[in-house]
Amino acid sequence: MKKIINNPSNVIQDMVKGMTLANEEQWLQVEGTNVIRRKELSQGKVGLVSGGGSGHEPAHAGYVGKGMLDAAVVGEVFTSPTPDQIFEAIKAVDQGNGVLLIVKNYTGDVLNFEMAGELAEAEGIRVEQVIVNDDIAVKDSDFTIGRRGIAGTIFVHKAAGAKAEQGASLDEVKAAAEKIIEQVRSMGMALTPCTVPDAGKPSFHLDEDEMELGIGIHGEAGTERKKIASAKEIADELTSNIIEDAGLTAGDEVAVIINGMGSTPEMELFIVNGHVNDMLKEKQISIHRTYVGEYMTSLEMAGFSITLLKVDEEIKELLAEPSEAVAFKA
Amino acid sequence: MKKIINNPSNVIQDMVKGMTLANEEQWLQVEGTNVIRRKELSQGKVGLVSGGGSGHEPAHAGYVGKGMLDAAVVGEVFTSPTPDQIFEAIKAVDQGNGVLLIVKNYTGDVLNFEMAGELAEAEGIRVEQVIVNDDIAVKDSDFTIGRRGIAGTIFVHKAAGAKAEQGASLDEVKAAAEKIIEQVRSMGMALTPCTVPDAGKPSFHLDEDEMELGIGIHGEAGTERKKIASAKEIADELTSNIIEDAGLTAGDEVAVIINGMGSTPEMELFIVNGHVNDMLKEKQISIHRTYVGEYMTSLEMAGFSITLLKVDEEIKELLAEPSEAVAFKA
């Protein structure tokens, strides 16, 4: 394991320190917690809290800023933050109009956010929760815990953030978030695993000529192992899977995220974007906006995910609203 | 070599396609070239052109946008673009008030930009050139070609861009750029090499317990090989080297870039930032602004560089001006 760290057990503490120092004008760290909050909250706004394990940087703290999240709760590496921390975040952003929790669909996150919500409700804070589950690699059925939440979460942050900033009520903000969740689908792939610092060893092994399709964002192996293919073949496979799952057809319009998993050069992400574009055009699906970069990573994993969000006028308007979040200035 | 590409000889073509598609509202690709230009130039402004080899994404195209560059010339991987392409960029941005070329100090870049400048002057376009050389790992003496240009270049783009946008003359813009070059210093390190797609093999070998200090941005080995150390030790060594070389003393104020080389997780960059902050505070050097992220990469190399720019009121004002460049929204 080659990492630029000190003690592997202290990476979160060290990271949060350097992270807050880098954004002192915009952020504050809620005392005694790993909660990153906007320094100035927009007066009277519905609060927006997200978070999860670390190792997904810039998620989630990078999305804290006017127009997106009010606070992000930073967990240990790939480990959901605990209810007490989430509760602190809720208290730190509530202005009496309630708080929406944006949670990715992992048992750990769901349980911890749920319990935090219960603690908050017990103190009279109104809390609602949405569960993002955009990853089509995992089937959604009664016999599973359902699809995972991955890079599509960014669009949920963006739309809910914009809606809240417009002064909408908790129910309206929740509805906006749920609409995005309904319409966003993603799928990812990896060329290499990653190493949790305190585990010291890579999470799985891939040969020089192998890749994994359907990976999540926690260094877990994917749903299918294959011989490595060309950028075009990989992009085509993921894109057509998403199009099919989302039921996108000619005339539809989408917003696109090509998300790097950590160590994939932007060069490769752009190459992928060219092919995604080609296929969407071929299917007569028009492209509203494209975001290429690292939005939801998995430490130093090499690979990428594609996210397609079916947009309508309402969603386009929300995407167009300004955002001051460090990792998503718009 | 594991990469998400098609034919290794076509990576640039494929990348430029995906890159322009991702930013269609803001950019255009000058026909028949690998020149990326702002779609709308600010009326009557001095033109600003930079560029260099590819593999440094988001540099240089990511800095094309209102408030920074007007055009970037995209070369082959780690290979300076050719004079004809640079000449096209100059023609595409000149509005009669001259063009400044921002060049990093590598023989290839210097020669090609110089020749392009000659071609432009021959057509009556006024061209000036500045050479960025912020990398203190390479000694600047009469017996060498001088220091290299690395991530400090971003500050040159930013300051020159802001100055030009304010309506300054070519000489004034050049003076602003040269002031930054005078005051900016950087140094980098790597944990792993990187692989030029068409070369197919890593540029050097490092054992599991080794690191290189003083690396450039072209996958070249560094100036010193050492046993890997803690984030604090590495950050302290690079920071104190830069402070010494730049002659920074108590009471000075700096802007900081912690730049990822390609595959270093943001987590590690933030950890480094914490230590850089500590040392600067210890030396009573105050921090004006901090930028943490990937600004000038070396394909999928793992490592980072630290840049310190000594600021005064004039520089702070230029850094504060807005920028719409995709990779540097401010």
Next chain:
Amino acid sequence: MLTIQSVQDWMVKANEYMQENKAYLTELDQAIGDSDHGINMSRGFQEVVKKLEQSSYDDVSAMLKDVAMTLMSKVGGASGPLYGTAFLKLSMAVKGKETVDKDDIAAGLDAAAQGVQQRGKSTTGEKTMVDVWAPIVTWWKEQDEIDAADLEKKAKEAMESTKPMKATKGRASYLKEKSVGHIDPGAASSYYIFKSLAEILA
């Protein structure tokens, strides 16, 4: 059978197992999860021991409540709220008891196992810690007296029973068939909790 001293010993022993097996539990989680279970458990139990050392308690229930709250706030992930819930239910079940005997523990463990299942919306056969807690509760209720060696053996068997199972809850469920053939990490950490309980009861 449970006293302030024995709960203290139980947690100290459990912590020792978590520290010793941090890498092992993480490896299990590497196979079918996200490589953090050993890290989570070792962090959590270390904090439990620290907390108990710094505090003094009037009864077992209060002590178990602190165990629960510490696990809840220090473990994280899926296992944190689940173990937190388990110990909270156990604490509530023995509230107000001067002495905590075999049947009190039975009721407490029962409440704990049910709490985990409610919180996790899970049941037996889904390849989770429930596959250790539920059979232990059933077995415990059947005994007249708890034989420490048997308890350990029973917990071990329960843990091993998760190996051939296909996961339908937690992260391992993403792997479907591929989850078969590995012991569930949470089942393994639950085994250590019962193994240390057996040792303090011996």
Next chain:
Amino acid sequence: MLTIQSVQDWMVKANEYMQENKAYLTELDQAIGDSDHGINMSRGFQEVVKKLEQSSYDDVSAMLKDVAMTLMSKVGGASGPLYGTAFLKLSMAVKGKETVDKDDIAAGLDAAAQGVQQRGKSTTGEKTMVDVWAPIVTWWKEQDEIDAADLEKKAKEAMESTKPMKATKGRASYLKEKSVGHIDPGAASSYYIFKSLAEILA
């Protein structure tokens, strides 16, 4: 000695060497540079051959000018403008000549070598392509007639002379002492240019 046909043959042969030795030149550049010299040269000479095939020329000078412009616009890096300059100077030196004999070539190569040095602000002993061009020019001028085998030998020696040198120009100069012990990539590609020239002169 240089005709439209022979320049065409020269470039075809040079291109063959660049393609065959693409990996070798890149490896040399991996040792002391940035791993692209073979890629740059193979791309450039391939384009040169393509350009010459698509065009027809009245004289050697015009042909060499196209070689120069193609190298300039297709090679990139440091070597592109330098080889571009070299062939441009060679082209200018033989402009208007009906026949291009040994002395014309001498004058042309001299101009080329000086052009490279001016452009690159470099001189001999700095571990660059200059260390091939300069000695070849000196040697060429001393000969009554050019012996092809000698030319190849001389170029090879010149290339190898760069091995013990410490670089003070180009990227290799960053490595200081560490640049010693490796052949300079540009010296190697220059060797192939002279080796192919020798072959068409033979």
